[in-house]
Amino acid sequence: MQLFWLSLLPCLYVTSLCTAEQGLEFPSFDGKDRVLHINERNYKKALKRFDMLCLLYHEPQPAHKGRQKQLQMTELVLELTAQVLEDKDIGFGMVDSQKDAKVAKKLGLEEEGSLYIFKDDRVIEFDGEFSADTLVEFLLDVLEDPVELISNPMELRAFERMEEDIRLIGYFKGEDSYYKAFQEASERFQPYIKFFATFDKTAKHLSLKMNEVNFYEPFMEEPAILPGRQLSEMEIVEFVHQHKRATLRKLRAEDMFETWEDDLDGIHIVAFAEEEDPDGYEFLEILKDVARDNTNNPELSIVWIDPDDFPLLTTYWEKTFKVNLFKPQIGVVNVTDADSVWLDMSNDEDLPTAEELEDWIEDVLSGKVNTEDDDDDCIS
């Protein structure tokens, strides 16, 4: 285990070690180069050749060996992703921010380390966990239709259960109607924000009027309503932008860094709760109550993290934030230095009530509870 590259190797996994049965073979990289090195000569051809083109905009080849290997690993993640999605007509490429600066400018690539997906005439930026799992799932989502049709009560139930996601639903006459503007708007947010439409009486259950669009913030029972009239694509887009920062939002692998960058004055209120755990579930229900009561406060956006979704980060968080993640926790994190302060919930039997939580959140928003003042008690 002394090879140099090992010291840089991030997490990875291995195909099944021993099994006589067939049907569950995890892929391992076959060594074939599929990722293109994009430059001025080949970028137009690449854009034409594939239904979808994914370009990683990366820092110039670093002098430091460690960072060189890191870049190699990144390319490998792309190679494996390309291999897995080989039959889906998706191209993959790397764009060097120095050597290929001209191409990058032409293509509008800006953030080093981001993956840009070119599909039809739009560009989707991926700023999530850079793992083959997450990337493959993300790209498969991008391949699906951007609007899902809801046509019976069971499908409506599926829609209603997706409380963690930002989702819109519109009621239209049919494919040839104002639905077109809705569909075009949906493409701008795919796959981060989910769009649904119905052409039939399913709309009645939602009390949707013809051409009306409803926007559901995560965990909210009542939608924000865009009244039924001749809506343009831009009106819908504008409406989404206006509402999309949720009062309570779940950290997701596919856009975790983007969410984290969207801090409020340099801090995040972070809640850890394992939904599968009775305690965690109870705490989450209290959090939802608080979020519902405060949905109109633009200053408030709580990031909910389910530790089950990020096993490799769990002990890192425990160390960095000095909390026990076997139990629910809520705290304030300063995103510039990861300094944090946490609500004292050491009495296991008594989770705070929604009122107590609201008082604490008020103290956070007023600055009374802050990360610079670690010695203060959170609840006095």
Add this chain to the structure above:
Amino acid sequence: MQLFWLSLLPCLYVTSLCTAEQGLEFPSFDGKDRVLHINERNYKKALKRFDMLCLLYHEPQPAHKGRQKQLQMTELVLELTAQVLEDKDIGFGMVDSQKDAKVAKKLGLEEEGSLYIFKDDRVIEFDGEFSADTLVEFLLDVLEDPVELISNPMELRAFERMEEDIRLIGYFKGEDSYYKAFQEASERFQPYIKFFATFDKTAKHLSLKMNEVNFYEPFMEEPAILPGRQLSEMEIVEFVHQHKRATLRKLRAEDMFETWEDDLDGIHIVAFAEEEDPDGYEFLEILKDVARDNTNNPELSIVWIDPDDFPLLTTYWEKTFKVNLFKPQIGVVNVTDADSVWLDMSNDEDLPTAEELEDWIEDVLSGKVNTEDDDDDCIS
């Protein structure tokens, strides 16, 4: 990208490529050796030294370079897992099935490629996806208490929502009661089967009598009941073994290979359905109906796979089984050669009814629909 090891590298992922914010740093292997090479001289000491010891029982050092690298990668997954869990007092080791045959025999290691976890006086076999994510999550689950206490209506709701899992709940006087036998039984199934207990009136909502234990098969509304009397650990264990192969079971990363090995006469009935997708959700509801109607048929066990849980296998399955996984599918898979036959659901608008599905399943169980007979139509 020409290095030899790359051609063998399985999936892996990379730490955040570029972000100024702190708080979401994925770990990368620091190069420090933490995994022990277990032999006759050190195994007793290792067992004593750690609260928990995880031993990978592996094939002898292979002559073939490819398999050598595969083994190295496996060790790396263990190394990263060990690093992430460094503060949890868990030991990690490798046992060579040839060189360390004696130790292996003493420890009862049997299946090459399995990971054996020694905790207190019991051994837990891990036969799931060998990735650092899955391993870390699994081991964190093993560290938790094997029985969760339910003490209020909200926690009960959390329990009731876990319909995907096999779970038991018992009602006892308190910690010093027949609860002890229940707790000991729970340790034998942790973390695969979930055990819950209540000491208070929460039990009334479940109409549990004192000392009664209820077993919930996944997706079933009515539990199997072990009546309230002086239950021994072995009675509870026996009861679990009797009921644990579910009529409808979800494929989970942590025991996917074990589930797959538990085929019925060399075949699995496999259903693909994305729960987050309206179509998938609807199909799953139909499947649940079928499972509830046939829960007493020991010949029937349907494996439900949510493609969202296995992004890297999705296109492999599409190729191997020649199905489109953007839509729900149900079929029969022969586990010896992965040959398969699928129910024709090409009419997108009409999912089969529960009755149609039951007819097809009957045809599967009677052998009328089988994987050797690919030219037959599934629905005639």
